[in-house]
Amino acid sequence: MREMIKMVVVLTILSFFSGGVLAYLRNNTQERIDNQVLEFVKGPAVRTIFEGAGNNPIADRFNIKDGDVERTFFVGNFDGEPRGVAFETSGKGYGGEVGLMVGINVKDNKLIGVGVTTHAETPGMGAKAKSDPNFVAQFKDLALGEPFKVTADGGSVNAISGATITSRAVSAAASEAGEIYRKLKPQIDEKLTGFKK
Amino acid sequence: MAKSLTQEFVKGLWDEVPPFRLVLGLCPVLAVTKSVENGIGMGVATTFVLVGSNVLVSILRKLIPSKVRIACFIVIIATFVTVVELIMQAYAYPLFLKLGIFIPLIVVNCIVLGRAEAFASKNSVFRSLLDGLGIGIGFTLSLVALAAVRELLGTGALTFWVTPIQIFGPSYQPFSFMIEAPGAFMALGLMLCLMNLVGKK
Numbered sequence: 001m002r003e004m005i006k007m008v009v010v011l012t013i014l015s016f017f018s019g020g021v022l023a024y025l026r027n028n029t030q031e032r033i034d035n036q037v038l039e040f041v042k043g044p045a046v047r048t049i050f051e052g053a054g055n056n057p058i059a060d061r062f063n064i065k066d067g068d069v070e071r072t073f074f075v076g077n078f079d080g081e082p083r084g085v086a087f088e089t090s091g092k093g094y095g096g097e098v099g100l101m102v103g104i105n106v107k108d109n110k111l112i113g114v115g116v117t118t119h120a121e122t123p124g125m126g127a128k129a130k131s132d133p134n135f136v137a138q139f140k141d142l143a144l145g146e147p148f149k150v151t152a153d154g155g156s157v158n159a160i161s162g163a164t165i166t167s168r169a170v171s172a173a174a175s176e177a178g179e180i181y182r183k184l185k186p187q188i189d190e191k192l193t194g195f196k197k
Numbered sequence: 198m199a200k201s202l203t204q205e206f207v208k209g210l211w212d213e214v215p216p217f218r219l220v221l222g223l224c225p226v227l228a229v230t231k232s233v234e235n236g237i238g239m240g241v242a243t244t245f246v247l248v249g250s251n252v253l254v255s256i257l258r259k260l261i262p263s264k265v266r267i268a269c270f271i272v273i274i275a276t277f278v279t280v281v282e283l284i285m286q287a288y289a290y291p292l293f294l295k296l297g298i299f300i301p302l303i304v305v306n307c308i309v310l311g312r313a314e315a316f317a318s319k320n321s322v323f324r325s326l327l328d329g330l331g332i333g334i335g336f337t338l339s340l341v342a343l344a345a346v347r348e349l350l351g352t353g354a355l356t357f358w359v360t361p362i363q364i365f366g367p368s369y370q371p372f373s374f375m376i377e378a379p380g381a382f383m384a385l386g387l388m389l390c391l392m393n394l395v396g397k398k
Contacts, residue, residue, distance in 0.1 A: 007262045014269055018276040029287040036290035
């Protein structure tokens with residue numbers, strides 16, 4: 001019986017300390033980790049979209065609640081004004097969800113550019129959506145409104161050869177971004193005024 | 198047979214070097230040795246966990262009831278692994294992305310549990326520290342050696358930190374089989390063979 005109690009006591013104390021240490025560490029690293037995730041997972045796409053921006057688009061960001069999900073918007077300053085927002089949407093690709101960062105010019109409601117963030121597409125085929133800048137460059141300066149479609153579906157986006165499904169996913173994600181943007185436009189404009197210098 | 202303190206440390210570097218002599222912990226050895234950088238990262242992370250868990254297990258060895266010792270060891274090891282995981286995410290995120298699932302999997306790495314059970318629970322704190330350090334450094338060096346062979350043949354370059362350094366000239370045709378999974382088995386097998394030839398008694 002004494003042994004039994006000892007076992008329970010030792011394990012309890014050990015777990016108690018372990019939990020305490022980890023909770024403390026987590027609280028102290030949480031903010032840094034969030035920043036690192038933004039910097040390395042979403043950062044490259046955001047920076048390419050806002051090339052030549054006068055601010056750090058990763059640091060200048062805000063959140064808007066869209067139904068159940070909270071969306072993060074990155075702000076791009078051009079000529080001293082917050083003219084661009086970028087946010088992430090996703091489309092269903094060949095190997096799972098394809099995450100797409102979509103940058104929109106709030107002045108003329110056109111796409112500034114798009115960039116793939118996360119994906120599990122086939123290397124050398126669908127993965128080109130991320131590695132080949134020529135594919136995403138097609139979306140530059142396109143006006144929002146009509147959903148984007150690949151040429152095989154009667155649209156104007158040239159699909160990556162051998163990766164129509166991935167190309168469709170990117171087009172769908174960009175189209176979805178247009179819808180979200182339309183829906184949240186008043187809130188985005190309101191938040192952007194806070195970034196004016 | 199009692200060993201001197203130096204021997205406790207040195208044995209991990211050759212006589213009991215984990216992947217090649219004990220042939221333990223092969224899962225991360227095969228999986229992460231695609232580049233020298235990954236090998237160093239994984240090796241340092243494992244060394245930290247090994248030293249931490251060895252010291253703590255050794256301090257607590259008289260308090261831990263033998264019936265629940267494995268559970269206690271796992272709690273201790275898992276704590277150190279989570280510490281490594283959080284620190285790596287906060288300060289070396291690109292490396293964390295590459296090593297991915299293999300960092301949390303250090304918990305079930307049999308080298309770590311093996312040293313806790315076979316060594317730290319029976320020896321003094323200082324000896325356990327040296328043992329952990331020796332085995333950890335041996336493990337790191339093995340990973341680096343294996344990764345160097347695979348990366349050099351597979352890509353013609355070596356990555357020590359972030360940027361690859363080209364070793365072979367541009368006329369070298371990369372033998373990319375070596376950085377794929379089957380190449381890992383081949384390279385490990387050949388290195389085991391080499392180790393046995395050299396250390397033949």
